[in-house]
Structures are given as structure tokens and as C-alpha cells.
Amino acid sequence: MRRLFITLVCSFMLLLLSASPAVSAADQSARPNVIVILADDMGYGDVTALNRQSRIPTPNLDKLARQGLVFTDAHAAGSYCVPSRYGLLTGRYMWRTRLGSGGNLANFAGTLIEPGRRTIANLMQDAGYQTGLVGKWHQGIDWKLHDESEREQIRVDPNYQNFKNIDFASPVLKGINDYGFAYSFATAGSAEMNPSTFIVNNRAAVIPTLTTAEAKEKYSEWYGRDDNIIAEGYTMDRLVPTLSNKACEFVETAVRVKPDQPFFLYYAMTTPHNPIVPNEEFVGKSQAGTYGDFVVELDFHVGRLLQNLKDLGIADNTLVFFTSDNGPVDRTRGYPQRWVRGDTQIYGHDSTGDCSGWKGGLEEGGHRVPFIVRWPAKIKPGEACATTIVFNDVLPTLAEMLNVKIDNKTAEDGVSFYPALTGASRPVSFHKAIIHNHHNGxxxxxxxxxxxxxxxxxxxxxxxxxxxxxxxxxxxxxxxxxxxxxxxxxxxxxxxxxxxxxxxxxxxxxxxxx
Structure with missing residues (x-):
């Protein structure tokens, strides 16, 4: 393990040093660092600054809202994980892909983003940025197989169980680092999805070998699926702090190794998606049950990263986006017991605020999400903007900010809202219309x-x-x-x-x- 850790650190440093072309000092000083923080299954009404009736204390997100600009009519590119992330990364609706409307990725499914398609990370890397992803990917990975005859089955079977056919010891055939991210420390999908291991720069950090039964015996608990394949040391209580550490490490290393080169970090948190397992120090910190406590933990780690920016002296010229990949799950129906540590009741708390509906649906609660943007050097603090935006717009917004032209095969469903950030223009929408889709199609x-x-x-x-x-x-x-x-x-x-x-x-x- 010690040798693997040293190897990974060295690889990270080399990747950062070689990730991007040289950029003049004048260009660098005019271009902010950029961080996109994406929560997982968090509702608009969970943030106290956005919902006065929230029963969850979110002091760090509230502070971010006071210091930045709140979009009150912002929408995920889909009402569940995969289309939402696809839209954010590519500026295109996922229902145009091989999955179609309502499609989802199997645990070991191959990559979804088409060969040659430009992503937000490609854009930032081409613009001279150090690029990194920490957290949940959920856009598919092409694992190396021992028996290639099962390749098509593995792409569509959500319950694929022939783990011995997957060569976890080898680098993946295609993964996160092939889409513009020079560094990645990730989970393949949600916390409970297979494989339960960290994937670092396109290879498993630790080969998963434990079954769910073995993990329960070894760790006394396991809040994943009943059919997981799990790496030694990969536990739910370590997951969130580990990703938080890696996000902070990426920023610190980027600043110290290449202080004249800006960085782009996509920090895709795994909270508060199930398994709902807040760490002990956060239990009882909300008035909204275990889910609320998990949101408190999320807020803590957002605050930790923001404090890191301040300590490094780069907060003023760092553009920070905070949002969620979709609305919350309907917790009034309960969760499978294996996914929850503690009580699931919501105690009168409404994660969707005044909206109806939940994750997966077409109602506003499924896709209207918190969306806060802070950039002290450019954005006037403490304002709200009612312009309708969608995740597809983030890529062209950054392109306009950087004065980078994108071709007509990039971000086909996105339009820049950069004028809304600066206050130059805040229309009802920059779109003629936007499209939502249900998990049923x-x-x-x-x-x-x-x-x-x-x-x-x-x-x-x-x-x-x-x-x-x-x-x-x-x-x-x-x-x-x-x-x-x-x-x-x-x-x-x-x-x-x-x-x-x-x-x-x-x-x-x-x-x-x-």
C-alpha cells in the first residue's frame, strides 16, 4: 500500500506538470481558478439560505450564497444522475446518446461520452488549466476484460456478477483521464455501486476482492448493496472524508507546483445520495433525521474546501459553482434498511421547498436545484438571479469567460449565461426553451x-x-x-x-x- 501511495503521488505530480501548454503570465492572471462542486441528490430546499423553513443548518452554503450570486431557476440537465452529469460535462442532452431518454448506466457499463466529443475538462485543459476530478464519475468506464465475449453483456446488465472476468489489476481501457482530466480520484458511480474501490488515474487503487458478506464481517457493517465487490479499506465512513481530503490536496498541489497556471476542479461529492451514513460527529446535528445530518456533513466539507482557498490566498480569483445533480429522493417512502444508518424520517423538513416532485420526475422538485456562484473578483455578492439556466450552459459560459470559441459539434444544447454572472444581462432565459426528461422517458x-x-x-x-x-x-x-x-x-x-x-x-x- 505504501508503495502504491508513493506511485500515485508521483504520478499526480507528473501529470500536473505536463498537463497543459504554456500560457503567458498576463493570460494566467486574467483567468480565475474554477471549481465546480456537485452534490448528489440534494434538494433546493435543503439550503437554509434558499429555504427559511429548512430544518438543516448549512452555514457554509449560506455564507457562499451571501458572498455570491444565487440562481433561483436553475435546472439539472436531467432529473437523475447520469443525464445530469452528461449535460454538465458535454453541454448536450443525454437523451441524444445511445441510452436515450430515461436510460441509465449499468454498474460496469462502458463509457457514455462519445469518442471525440469535447468536454468541459477538454475546454479547460486546452485553455491552459490544470484539470482534476475528485468524486463520483458515473459516465461509464471501459474495464479490461479477461473474456471479451462478455463485453456487450457487461454494457447493459446492471447486475453483472462475473467479477473474475474484470481485470481490476490493469489500467482501464477508457476512463476519466481520457476526457480531459489530467488527474482523477474517483468512484465509478454512486457510493453503493460496483466496484466499491477508488479509481485513481484510470486504475483501481486497491483491487476489490471482498464480498458484501465478508465486508460486513470485517467492518461490522456495510451500507452498500448485497452484491458488492469491495476493496480492503473502502468503507462508507471513510468515503466522504477521503474525497474531501483529495479535493483539498488537488488545490494545494496545483497552487504549489504550478502557481502561475490556473486549475479546474470538478468535485463531484457522493453526499447526500444513499447510503445515508453520516459520520458520528454529525449525527444529531440537524432537525431532519439522518438525511439532514448527512447534509450537515456535506456542508462541513464544502466549507473546508472554501477555507482552503482562503488559506492559500486564492479565494478572490477562484470561480466557485455549487449545485446538485438533481432533486432529492422521496424519503417519505423510506429506504432499504441496508442503505441507512439511523432514522430516515424527515421531521417536517421539505427538501424541495415550495416545489412538488422528487428525483427522477418531471415536476420542479426533480430537477430545479440549488445553484450558487461565487467569484469575488467579478461577481457582486448577495444577489439573486431569476434567469432560467440548465447544466448544459456551464461549458459555454466558461468558454465565453475565457474567450474561447467552441465549434458547432460542442455543447449543442448549451448557451452561455456569463452576462448574468457579471450583471451585464439577466433576461428571463438565454434559451428559446429547455427540455426535461423523466426516468421513464x-x-x-x-x-x-x-x-x-x-x-x-x-x-x-x-x-x-x-x-x-x-x-x-x-x-x-x-x-x-x-x-x-x-x-x-x-x-x-x-x-x-x-x-x-x-x-x-x-x-x-x-x-x-x-
Whole structure:
């Protein structure tokens, strides 16, 4: 283990030193460090600064909101993990990929992002940034197999159990570092997903060998799945602190090794996604049960990273985004016992605030997320912005900030909201419309205050097929954020026009003009 640790540290240092082309000192000083912090399954209503009724203390996120700009109408690119992260990384809707609308990745599925597609990390690396990812990937990894005949099965089978066929000792055939990240310390997916090991620069840090039963016997508890393959030393109580340590280490190393070269960090936290297992020092710190305590732990580690920026003297010229990959899970239905340490009751706390719906759905609670941006050098603190944005917009926003042009095969569904950051322009939206999709495949279109939910078509082919029946629901979110009153019958022309937008976006292969 000691030899592996030394090897990994050396590899990290070499990657940072060689990651990017030379950039002039003048260019460097004009370009901020950039950190994207992504929570996992955290609701808009969990942050006290965004929801006065929250029963969860979030002092660090509240401070971030006071120091930055809060987007009150920000949306994940999907209402669950995979489409949300795909949109953030590529600026494109995931329903355009091989998975389609409602698709998800199996535990050992191959990479989702298409060969040659430019990601946000590619953009930043090409602009001279040191790039790193710490945390949850969940965009697929191509593991080396001993028997290649099972390659297609492994791409689609969520319960693939032939672990002996996976060569965990070898570097992956394709993984995180192939998408613009010079450094990565990651989990393949959510905390409970296989394999339960850290993946460092495209290879397993420790080869997973333990079964769930063996992990329970060794550690007295295991809050993962019943069919996990687990590495020695990989425990749920160590997961969150370890990722926090690595995020801080990346920043510190980047600053000390290349002080004249800015860095980009994508810190994809695994909290508060199940397993809901707050560490002991956070138990009882909220008034919203175990889930609330887990959010308190998340807030602590966000604060730790922000304090790190201050201690290093780089906070003023570091652009920090904080958001969540989608809305919260409906905890009123409970969780499987194996995923929870303690009581799951929410004690009157509403993670979605005034919105209805949950993760996976088309209601606002499934995809309207907290979205806070701080950049003391450029952004006026303590303001709120009602401009509608979506994760697809982050890549083109950074491109505009850096004065980097992107081609028409990049971020086809994203548009820059950089003018909203600086206060130069804050319209209702920079989009003609944005698209939401349900985990079952159904679509919705958002335009201005209106949201049209279409139940019927579940694939892009069905969207374009006039024979597929469609049932409409239309809501005026300015008047009805809870989506309690369907006004489709009162606005038939609006329904027709918004449905036509979805068809147009599907046919064109993009939602932004070339």
C-alpha cells in the first residue's frame, strides 16, 4: 500500500506538470481558478439560505450564497444522475446518446461520452488549466476484460456478477483521464455501486476482492448493496472524508507546483445520495433525521474546501459553482434498511421547498436545484438571479469567460449565461426553451413561465411519430410553482407551439443555432 501511495503521488505530480501548454503570465492572471462542486441528490430546499423553513443548518452554503450570486431557476440537465452529469460535462442532452431518454448506466457499463466529443475538462485543459476530478464519475468506464465475449453483456446488465472476468489489476481501457482530466480520484458511480474501490488515474487503487458478506464481517457493517465487490479499506465512513481530503490536496498541489497556471476542479461529492451514513460527529446535528445530518456533513466539507482557498490566498480569483445533480429522493417512502444508518424520517423538513416532485420526475422538485456562484473578483455578492439556466450552459459560459470559441459539434444544447454572472444581462432565459426528461422517458418543455409535460412519447423516435398519442399538462410556474393546476385547456396554442419546439430540437440534433 505504501508503495502504491508513493506511485500515485508521483504520478499526480507528473501529470500536473505536463498537463497543459504554456500560457503567458498576463493570460494566467486574467483567468480565475474554477471549481465546480456537485452534490448528489440534494434538494433546493435543503439550503437554509434558499429555504427559511429548512430544518438543516448549512452555514457554509449560506455564507457562499451571501458572498455570491444565487440562481433561483436553475435546472439539472436531467432529473437523475447520469443525464445530469452528461449535460454538465458535454453541454448536450443525454437523451441524444445511445441510452436515450430515461436510460441509465449499468454498474460496469462502458463509457457514455462519445469518442471525440469535447468536454468541459477538454475546454479547460486546452485553455491552459490544470484539470482534476475528485468524486463520483458515473459516465461509464471501459474495464479490461479477461473474456471479451462478455463485453456487450457487461454494457447493459446492471447486475453483472462475473467479477473474475474484470481485470481490476490493469489500467482501464477508457476512463476519466481520457476526457480531459489530467488527474482523477474517483468512484465509478454512486457510493453503493460496483466496484466499491477508488479509481485513481484510470486504475483501481486497491483491487476489490471482498464480498458484501465478508465486508460486513470485517467492518461490522456495510451500507452498500448485497452484491458488492469491495476493496480492503473502502468503507462508507471513510468515503466522504477521503474525497474531501483529495479535493483539498488537488488545490494545494496545483497552487504549489504550478502557481502561475490556473486549475479546474470538478468535485463531484457522493453526499447526500444513499447510503445515508453520516459520520458520528454529525449525527444529531440537524432537525431532519439522518438525511439532514448527512447534509450537515456535506456542508462541513464544502466549507473546508472554501477555507482552503482562503488559506492559500486564492479565494478572490477562484470561480466557485455549487449545485446538485438533481432533486432529492422521496424519503417519505423510506429506504432499504441496508442503505441507512439511523432514522430516515424527515421531521417536517421539505427538501424541495415550495416545489412538488422528487428525483427522477418531471415536476420542479426533480430537477430545479440549488445553484450558487461565487467569484469575488467579478461577481457582486448577495444577489439573486431569476434567469432560467440548465447544466448544459456551464461549458459555454466558461468558454465565453475565457474567450474561447467552441465549434458547432460542442455543447449543442448549451448557451452561455456569463452576462448574468457579471450583471451585464439577466433576461428571463438565454434559451428559446429547455427540455426535461423523466426516468421513464417522458419529456417536458420549459419556456418562460410555462412548462409543458407530455405523457406518451418515451423515445426521440416516438416524439417524431404522429401515431403516438400524447397527453398534455401545462403549468404556469410564475403563478403555480407547486404545479397544482393544469392550464393546458386554457392555452391550446401554447401547448401546440411548445410541443413543436421539442420536435424541432429532436430533428435538428441540437437546441442552439449553429
Amino acid at each position: 417522458h419529456f417536458a418543455v420549459r419556456q418562460g413561465p410555462f412548462k409543458l409535460i407530455m405523457k406518451g412519447p418515451k423515445t426521440v423516435e416516438e416524439v417524431l411519430d404522429p401515431r403516438v398519442p400524447v397527453k398534455y399538462q401545462l403549468y404556469d410556474l410564475d403563478k403555480d410553482i407547486a404545479e397544482s393546476t393544469d392550464v393546458a385547456d386554457k392555452h391550446p396554442e401554447k401547448v401546440k407551439q411548445m410541443h413543436a419546439i421539442l420536435k424541432q430540437y429532436v430533428k435538428a440534433g441540437r437546441s442552439q443555432s449553429e
